[in-house]
Amino acid sequence: MNNYILKVENLQKSYDSFNSHSMFKRKKKFKAVSDISFEINRGEIVGLIGESGCGKTTVGKIITKLTEADSGNVIFEGKNISKLSKKDLQPIRSKIQMIFQNPSSALNPQMKIQRVLKEALFSINITDKEEQENIINQYITKIGLTKSYLSRYPHELSGGQKQRICILLALLTNPSLIIADEVVSALDLSVQAQILNLLKSLQEELSLSMLFISHNLNIVYYMADRIIVMYMGEIVESGNCEEIYKNCRHPYTKLLLSSVLSLEDNQEIEEEINTEYKDKKNDNACVFFDRCPKSMPICNQKKPENIIINDNHTIKCHFAE
Ligand SMILES: Nc1ncnc2c1ncn2[C@@H]1O[C@H](COP(=O)(O)OP(=O)(O)O)[C@@H](O)[C@H]1O
Numbered sequence: 001m002n003n004y005i006l007k008v009e010n011l012q013k014s015y016d017s018f019n020s021h022s023m024f025k026r027k028k029k030f031k032a033v034s035d036i037s038f039e040i041n042r043g044e045i046v047g048l049i050g051e052s053g054c055g056k057t058t059v060g061k062i063i064t065k066l067t068e069a070d071s072g073n074v075i076f077e078g079k080n081i082s083k084l085s086k087k088d089l090q091p092i093r094s095k096i097q098m099i100f101q102n103p104s105s106a107l108n109p110q111m112k113i114q115r116v117l118k119e120a121l122f123s124i125n126i127t128d129k130e131e132q133e134n135i136i137n138q139y140i141t142k143i144g145l146t147k148s149y150l151s152r153y154p155h156e157l158s159g160g161q162k163q164r165i166c167i168l169l170a171l172l173t174n175p176s177l178i179i180a181d182e183v184v185s186a187l188d189l190s191v192q193a194q195i196l197n198l199l200k201s202l203q204e205e206l207s208l209s210m211l212f213i214s215h216n217l218n219i220v221y222y223m224a225d226r227i228i229v230m231y232m233g234e235i236v237e238s239g240n241c242e243e244i245y246k247n248c249r250h251p252y253t254k255l256l257l258s259s260v261l262s263l264e265d266n267q268e269i270e271e272e273i274n275t276e277y278k279d280k281k282n283d284n285a286c287v288f289f290d291r292c293p294k295s296m297p298i299c300n301q302k303k304p305e306n307i308i309i310n311d312n313h314t315i316k317c318h319f320a321e
């Protein structure tokens with residue numbers, strides 16, 4: 001029996017990009033997300049990593065239905081939610097919650113925290129005042145704050161405290177899947193570990209499943225059971241943490257890892273780029289072709305297939321072996 005809570009299949013999403021050099025501003029589509037498939041098992045934290053602009057947030061927004069995919073399926077708790085009507089989607093929406101990078105923009109500055117939370121409960125039809133207060137009181141200690149914070153305005157809270165409130169907001173609807181998108185990137189380094197530990201302990205206590213999105217490999221390694229590496233809208237490698245750290249095979253993952261290691265040693269790493277074949281990138285080239293230190297002519301002619309190396313390791317590269 002399968003044990004996954006979420007399965008996404010072949011997600012595609014393109015945006016219009018305008019060619020500013022053209023006199024007629026011709027519209028051109030570019031693929032923000034291309035052929036993304038993966039699963040998240042119950043109680044598992046899957047890390048999604050890749051540099052800024054590679055499509056991580058778009059994947060999160062497609063899963064939470066904040067963005068509509070062009071094609072592909074999102075199967076949540078056994079149900080294909082890609083094509084549900086608004087009405088049928090309503091009960092499922094509260095089961096998947098997304099937490100974003102910037103807690104300040106998620107909280108209305110004119111409302112005290114208490115009111116923000118009550119309105120969130122109201123929106124999921126919990127209207128009884130006493131019940132609202134019970135729920136809020138129960139969660140406020142879980143996220144490491146006290147009741148006294150409820151009568152404050154967002155600007156009276158630190159960044160870390162605001163992010164704790166955003167985590168609380170996500171938990172209010174009793175979700176089973178959390179999409180955490182760069183949730184510590186806007187916070188001071190000293191606060192980051194506290195928020196990560198909070199998320200980890202909540203995940204265990206409430207048996208949550210999580211897609212943990214970050215551009216920071218160290219943080220993903222700390223948080224996740226399994227890692228998915230994205231580059232320019234595609235998954236180029238995936239595997240459990242140990243496997244990725246010790247046995248990664250994709251040149252892009254290796255580059256990510258070496259930049260982490262060199263940061264630890266305080267050295268800059270120079271990307272060795274083989275420029276011999278790189279002048280013209282084909283539409284059907286490997287996504288990493290023009291930056292890959294190992295690329296060969298075939299990498300510009302044919303997209304690599306997704307190769308399954310073992311139960312918990314896949315890679316998209318012509319030279320995986
Ligand atoms: N609403 C949008 N309209 C046009 N382009 C977008 C939109 N949202 C994202 N993009 C583009 O899609 C690509 C992927 O974005 P995003 O998913 O935010 O990446 P990441 O989260 O990995 O930084 C980027 O090039 C971004 O500029």
Ligand SMILES: [Mg+2]
Pocket residue numbers: 056057058181182
């Ligand atoms: Mg993002």
